[in-house]
Amino acid sequence: MEKKEETNNNKEERNNEGKEEDRVPQMALNHVSRLCRDVKESINFYSKILGLVLIERPPAFEFDGAWLFNYGVGVHLIQAKDEDSLPKTDRGLDPRDNHISFQCEDMEALEQRLKQFNVKYTKRTIDDDKNGTKIDQLFFCDPDGYMIEMCNCENLKLVPAGSLGNIKLPCDRHNPPVDLENGRPAK
Numbered sequence: 600m601e602k603k604e605e606t607n608n609n610k611e612e613r614n615n616e617g618k619e620e621d622r623v624p625q626m627a628l629n630h631v632s633r634l635c636r637d638v639k640e641s642i643n644f645y646s647k648i649l650g651l652v653l654i655e656r657p658p659a660f661e662f663d664g665a666w667l668f669n670y671g672v673g674v675h676l677i678q679a680k681d682e683d684s685l686p687k688t689d690r691g692l693d694p695r696d697n698h699i700s701f702q703c704e705d706m707e708a709l710e711q712r713l714k715q716f717n718v719k720y721t722k723r724t725i726d727d728d729k730n731g732t733k734i735d736q737l738f739f740c741d742p743d744g745y746m747i748e749m750c751n752c753e754n755l756k757l758v759p760a761g762s763l764g765n766i767k768l769p770c771d772r773h774n775p776p777v778d779l780e781n782g783r784p785a786k
């Protein structure tokens with residue numbers, strides 16, 4: 600048994616030989632930026648619908664905007680100079696269109712929240728009989744027309760489709776430090 604482990608380790612070392620310089624440093628999604636028609640309206644949407652928290656933004660930025668953060672992901676809102684650069688708000692909800700997707704631990708609660716705030720949405724369930732996997736998806740747009748997907752995609756097992764590399768999961772160290780003391784109102 601010990602010999603088998605040694606063989607596997609040697610095989611892995613041989614596969615990694617000469618590839619050290621090709622390795623990508625550890626990464627994780629930090630934030631997504633969105634141009635806005637009205638930053639305050641977008642702050643309201645992202646905080647009430649998605650539970651993101653308004654955080655301080657470095658004062659060096661000399662343009663209107665806001666930073667929101669929660670659940671390990673940031674959304675940076677930037678006041679648009681020109682509305683022509685924004686998506687059309689009257690387009691339909693097509694899951695095959697550009698969107699950002701967030702994991703959601705309670706899809707039913709989120710659907711109720713969308714109803715509560717009168718947010719138009721499309722609901723889909725994907726059943727994979729082969730693997731016995733079921734994924735629920737909700738698609739909706741923010742006030743500026745950017746599509747958002749909420750899903751329980753953690754139900755889907757990630758399987759590499761080729762030999763291009765190993766899947767790596769982010770470490771907690773990629774989440775920025777949070778100052779909970781200074782961000783709370785005084786009692």
